[in-house]
Amino acid sequence: MLSIGLLGCGRIGKVHAQSIAQLEGARVAAVADAFEEPARMLAAQTGAKLMTPLALIEDASVDAIVIGTPTDTHYDLIHAATASGKAIFCEKPVDMSADRIRDCIDAVRSAGIPFLTAFNRRFDPNFANVQSRIAAGEIGEVEIVTIQSRDPEPPPLDYIKSSGGLFRDMMIHDLDMARFLLGEEPVSVYAVGAALVDPEIGQSGDVDTAAVTLTTARGRICQITNSRRASYGYDQRIEIHGAKGMLRAENMLENTVEIATASGFTKAPAQHFFLERYQAAYRAEMAHFIDCVTRGRQPSPNIVDGLRAQILADAATHSRETGQVISVA
Amino acid sequence: MLSIGLLGCGRIGKVHAQSIAQLEGARVAAVADAFEEPARMLAAQTGAKLMTPLALIEDASVDAIVIGTPTDTHYDLIHAATASGKAIFCEKPVDMSADRIRDCIDAVRSAGIPFLTAFNRRFDPNFANVQSRIAAGEIGEVEIVTIQSRDPEPPPLDYIKSSGGLFRDMMIHDLDMARFLLGEEPVSVYAVGAALVDPEIGQSGDVDTAAVTLTTARGRICQITNSRRASYGYDQRIEIHGAKGMLRAENMLENTVEIATASGFTKAPAQHFFLERYQAAYRAEMAHFIDCVTRGRQPSPNIVDGLRAQILADAATHSRETGQVISVA
Amino acid sequence: MLSIGLLGCGRIGKVHAQSIAQLEGARVAAVADAFEEPARMLAAQTGAKLMTPLALIEDASVDAIVIGTPTDTHYDLIHAATASGKAIFCEKPVDMSADRIRDCIDAVRSAGIPFLTAFNRRFDPNFANVQSRIAAGEIGEVEIVTIQSRDPEPPPLDYIKSSGGLFRDMMIHDLDMARFLLGEEPVSVYAVGAALVDPEIGQSGDVDTAAVTLTTARGRICQITNSRRASYGYDQRIEIHGAKGMLRAENMLENTVEIATASGFTKAPAQHFFLERYQAAYRAEMAHFIDCVTRGRQPSPNIVDGLRAQILADAATHSRETGQVISVA
């Protein structure tokens, strides 16, 4: 039975606590948060000890920690956890600075601990199915990857201002998905974007509508589009064209009901946002982490995957700002 | 080059003239109609001779005739055409009376002429594809056939009063389709129905909403539902469940466009009615007739198929009126 | 916090225990089963007391019981539970005999306790959505209901022999669904069926392929088809045609992935069977029960719904055996 300590008891912390409760082989042993109230509530619900972050990390009865705190705290928590020899499940992004992630990689390698970068979408049953079928050769060599990702509505402006920008905050998931599906590393990044949803987002220096083109050494192509707005729900689709055929994963709708009237045939909107859409993914992600730690294996995606996605997000940001194609070879 | 004489220049006559124009190997040589105006127009468009029905039937330069006149004229025209040795393409139903159809069968057999009963739906590319795949064994032995057929709106009450009733006028297509797909003859018929669309239809002794269950000797089942109303267009679907799987043909929509909004994902309505929906079927049906006559083969469905569908329609009418299960073994 | 006692710790008992664990406001307080091993295991997992059935029913700390034992034990357990004043959640069918269900109704009414007949499909988010939209008038007055229900494969022959037959064992769910959707009671029942999947099922006196037609006083029609076999997964679809349009709920597939090759566009099979397909329904059903008991309300479907479905299943069985249309007015 793996004893897990949860750092961060906000929305995503609760999601992970719920996943752990549904899985065998692990339990939430301790929780910590900068704010006392949510931590106290989660402790009550899970029966876990309420602790301070550092005490939790150093507690000998805790086997692994889940870092779901604000991004700027990750660096110190990772270093503390590696010093303490704990396995780490870390929310993305590992850090806003690629250099600081490289520091973390050194610490993780020295400590020899399992580290999972929580790109939850890799564990979505639909996307995971697509990836495993590509790997099994069902569509031959990958030629073109198309990723569509749109949030139902923009986050608060304050959030956006401290988010690192759309490419680092939102598209980073799609950049990781591109790496997951392309089968080789991108070597060039070209990004365009504009503030078409909310001019204030533009005034803050960010965009809310964007597209990226990646190429790989063999000439494979990935096109990604992002928008901070989609009236029809959380739009999360991937499509891969290969030498022998095409694989695609459509949106998950709220239900399977269709109404037919003089207006035509209408199905339900897409599931509203990530908590519904990726519920199964969060559970599978945690199951993978628990399984790896229990068996002493390295999870995937690991901390290097966290670095590579960050490098692509930095390149996309730079490309959008300069209008240039950026080499990431 | 087959010379075809068209008897009946109304809506369906024009459809057949158009099909012939698009096909190689045949031409409209002569046209006739009880009303002069539509006949004159169709003659002008096709370059055909304008004749009286009997003169047309007896004209030595005419190889085959298409009967698209009112049902109560079919009997005499068929007898005249068989006497004249012409191949016959006859709109359904052959006649409202099964006994009179039996008379026609005798005449057709004696004359040894090709005779096609125009159950156009057998030639729909979707339904024909389903039938040929059943025949090829793709879903194993047929177990359950489900047919849904709904008109976009009821015909005029006057039409209904002289139509022979829903089972003989509308469901006869589905009863023929059932025979086409079941792979053996129905032995029992049970029908229910009501006037849910228009009470005046009920007062005239007919129904506008109906369902039929057929069984075969081996225990195969067919369920058919009909309605004289469908807000979303002409509803024409079949589904066959077999030992190894299921085959179904969905509606043809007006286009492939889908809009996504907060209401969900909306596709176009179904194609409005039979002229659009079965355009390709009408052409394939005429091509089959021309091909059979040219090669001296018997078309399918033939006049016996016309009789069998009529017997099932009579049985369904009787079942609905009496509440009893009718044996047609 | 509602204390629930679970009678029956087999497959369905575990499903209910899992649902309760995921819901707030209730806990599994006690478990009982004729076999000690599964009961002991479920007690360990839930932290519940292990008891004998009658002790559990009489235990003052238990507020409500869930009956998930074999059908022939329901009658006695219901009487014991009503005598003890416990709210009852009872698996379908309440009993194989309509008369004995009437006895149970008397007991439940005298005791004035909440009683839920566990027709889980009413709580499926897709079917519940359809029913609520019919009730809201989205498609006008209901005219035709079509229900397709197919299991992936037949149960063991021993199970079938003691099951009461397909209509009582399997189609009873669809008969309840018909009542749920038709908006008025069926007045006539016509059933056909055959053993097309396995001749041994036929030799045992049962069928594995069946169809039923129901009519209501106003002339509404329901057609149901059942099969004990479906290569493509658990086939669970409903479709309702009304005056203003059509509502349908499609199957839930294993995932949203589609592959395109020279063979065409292929989506995943349907979710395999009821445990996957109705997972959300089981949870919603239990939530409804807990909510009703906590608020002192009568759940729906109640024990009278259990009786009416059984009467329809009996009528269908009788119709299939006699070839007659059965009146249930």
Place this chain on the structure above:
Amino acid sequence: MLSIGLLGCGRIGKVHAQSIAQLEGARVAAVADAFEEPARMLAAQTGAKLMTPLALIEDASVDAIVIGTPTDTHYDLIHAATASGKAIFCEKPVDMSADRIRDCIDAVRSAGIPFLTAFNRRFDPNFANVQSRIAAGEIGEVEIVTIQSRDPEPPPLDYIKSSGGLFRDMMIHDLDMARFLLGEEPVSVYAVGAALVDPEIGQSGDVDTAAVTLTTARGRICQITNSRRASYGYDQRIEIHGAKGMLRAENMLENTVEIATASGFTKAPAQHFFLERYQAAYRAEMAHFIDCVTRGRQPSPNIVDGLRAQILADAATHSRETGQVISVA
């Protein structure tokens, strides 16, 4: 009755002859081709006069000409036709050189004749429906356009070598579609591409797999992907994301049939190639031309649209060769 002269009696010439035959208000009056045999056959089929190209253009009885000859002949034929005052329907591309197209524009403007550049896809009922609904504001301001276009297989290498390259030969359709849907002119073009289908295509200096990103002054984005290979048929899809929702047009499949087996649910492949897929588009395109000429209106897309698409194709070619983003403001 408009008298049309057909220049070019190859595959596309026959398509246009067939369209004209199905439309009222026009007829094929004369045909010409560098090769005598196909011209003689088309003359026989249509009853048109067989002429030399220049005689046809100068024939006083010809009102309008359709240019379906090889691209390098367009320039001279356009100049001859404008000199003769004939309305022109010209296959794309108008010419491989933007400068030469500018010459043609001058000639067309001086002559004041109607000129249609035959971007047939604008007339596809699905794409035309999407465009008219964007224009009607159904999805608000356009934000992102995604176009997928894949041929079933590559053309012969000889064809490719003289085609001007993928961007000018194949993607030019998509670049025109982008202009049709974006609602404002592209200002930047970025293209990537590789020879993933056939290395010989790469050795000839061309690509067979490509992607383009366009941006407009307001920041709207268009992403296009092209491949010379698609096992599942001719892949022709568009999707437009706007402020209020999303519109997309899916592929047209060979039929509506679906089979369900243990492998899942399989629909037919996409219609094989452009002759099937754009049959309705070719007819609507010709109807538009006939209507415009008859009413003395300028068709759309006109010769300037032909130039603008060519400029984008040139820019894409240049971008792919240099790896740079190209401004076309």
